[in-house]
Amino acid sequence: MESQELHHHFVLIPLMVPSHLLPMVDIAKLLARRKNVTVTLLTTPINADRIRATIDTEILQSGSSLQIQLFQFPNSESGVPEGCESFDALPSTDLLQNFFKALSLLQDPLEEAFEKLRPIPTCIISDKSIPSAADIAKKFQVPRLIFDGTSCFNLLSTHCLRSSKVYENVSDSESFIVPGLPNKISFRKSQLPSSLISSSTRQLGISGFYEKVREAEEEAYGVIVNSFEELEEEYVKEYKRVTGRKVWCIGPVSLSTKDDIDEAQRRTTDSNEEEEEGQYLKWLDSWPARSVIYVCLGSLSRVAPEQLMELGLGLEASKRPFILVLRGAYKRDEMEKLLKEDGLEERVKERGLIIRGWVPQVLILSHTAIGSFLTHCGWNSTLEGISNGVPLITFPMFSEQFYNEKVIVEVLQTGVKVGAEKHMHIWGEDKDGEVQVKKEKVKEAIEKVMSEDDEESKRIRERAKEYAEKANKTMQKEGSSTLNISLLIEDLAHFMRMKMNPGVKPHTNA
The missing domain is CATH 3.40.50.2000 (Glycogen Phosphorylase B;)
Structure with missing residues (x-):
């Protein structure tokens, strides 16, 4: 049941790449449709231009309390060319390290933008690849949720592989079973993400960045997942059990689009097509x-x-x-x-x-x-x-x-x-x-x-x-993802009450 007494202001900080930006916009729309909720998307000018039509349509159709707040991308400090504020806009993969450097330099511009926000933010939802959000959440004493952009299958598999390191003693072409999964799943080492293989991230010069991402991930209040419980129920339960984390599956968030016009506005290029x-x-x-x-x-x-x-x-x-x-x-x-x-x-x-x-x-x-x-x-x-x-x-x-x-x-x-x-x-x-x-x-x-x-x-x-x-069905009125959004809002309301009254007992996310 949603809190009727408290007003929530969610600040969403998406990663600057279409595959992460668009679902965060959908999450913003889903949250902003709730009573007593304001949502601010914190992004750069060029990325804001990519999503503005969608946001304007949402406000017009739903009357949502939804806004965009800009911050400046650190182009000159990172060596990323002016006009490039997204991963997909990089003219060359030689600039990859520069882009990761830019992500590491976001704290000051984000903090400056955050201080201007009204009403006072009550929760940050940041892409997991923006670790600076962790320091901002600490400074302003607000809970921070991470958006991973993947599934609970991925989250659990990554956790089990990091814990077991079973892949370290096999060749690239050799198959191995991932321990701890509900199903018997095998991979080859050559199929694993480079972010998991330390030698790959060292070679690229970004191992330090990924270490910060993992540290920030461990400190998060909870995880928002673009999935639904009926899709991967066993993996949701097991991930919660082995990590003890609060997890809310609220997807598929792409179903937040209401009509063909809304979907057509999800374009992330400047083309007129x-x-x-x-x-x-x-x-x-x-x-x-x-x-x-x-x-x-x-x-x-x-x-x-x-x-x-x-x-x-x-x-x-x-x-x-x-x-x-x-x-x-x-x-x-x-x-x-x-x-x-x-x-x-x-x-x-x-x-x-x-x-x-x-x-x-x-x-x-x-x-x-x-x-x-x-x-x-x-x-x-x-x-x-x-x-x-x-x-x-x-x-x-x-x-x-x-x-x-x-x-x-x-x-x-x-x-x-x-x-x-x-x-x-x-x-x-x-x-x-x-x-x-x-x-x-x-x-x-x-x-x-x-x-x-x-x-x-x-x-x-x-x-x-x-x-x-x-x-x-899961995105309909009585669906599991719709219910999970309500449970998320109520959990955060409980957190706010605990801050005001330390005698209130902590909330669980079973």
Whole structure:
């Protein structure tokens, strides 16, 4: 039950990258729709421009007490070029260390902005990769929640791997079982995030930053997770048990969008592509239900042009309609040259769209024509596919994406692997022209989820439909994620009462 006596002012500090910024905006909207709640998003000018239309629409439609407060990104101090205030805007991966340095220099600009906020903030929700928020929370004596941007499966797996260090005594190609998980899950060392492997972070010169992130994580009041309990109930319970942390699953937060206009405004580029978006949806209208393959490998893809061509050739061989989104493809000029030389785009023009720019992904995934989603397994994309009942074809590349593949293929059994076996480093050069997955594997994976004759394909599609129903139910009035937001607000109200009256007993998060 929500507190009617106390007013809450949540300050949200998102990481400057679209995959973290957009879900934090959705969280802001969900919180601001509650009674007696004010929400401030604290971000930089360029990132504010990316989300302003969405915020303005939310205020107009819901009357939410929602605002943006700016702080200056430390470009000159960190050596990040002016105009670059987001990871995806970096002109070169050589500037990665500079970007992490900028993140380490955020305390002063954040603190200056924080002091201006009214009403006085009562809680900070910060991305876990902004450790400066921990010092601000201490100084102003407010509880701080971290937003991890991943799943409880990832949180528990990371905890178990850090505790056991079972991966330290195996080769890169050797499989091992992760101890302490509800399911029997195995990985190869080459599939683990670089943030977990100390030698990788030392080589990149960012091990000190990750150490600060872990320290700040340990000190947090609790964790907000963009997931829902029905998706990974055993992992939520076990993560709470082994860490003793307060955990609130409040997702899928992308379901906070109310209509097509709201979704279209989630664009994080400065492009003017409304007309093209309408054309994509009109093109989808021309195809039968569950017939189109949607392929998007995220905004930070490092897939070699040769590998992208294999994906395209596999799509061609499937003889099914498809959308292939290149976005800011790695080595774009080389990619365009390969496309032209091979003639792929011309050959498939009657049934294939190759899109270079941004697309309204949730609108596309919700279209009845979509039959499968070949994804890099970013958690946002994974949840968007699950929420729309779309079977997934998994092509993980970096970060926790191999963890998410395990959720999809082995825990939920709502998709199949395309065959990627090791990281493609987001910040470095993989072997030029490296191809992990050939066109034959792409075609095979597509058939495994879209075949009308195969019984396992039918079961995958049915399970995908069931989880979509659960996802949408959890965000409804009596759903578990909606309830968890209420429980979060009540917990913080209890915390405030404890500050005013030390005799009040602590609140638990069972």
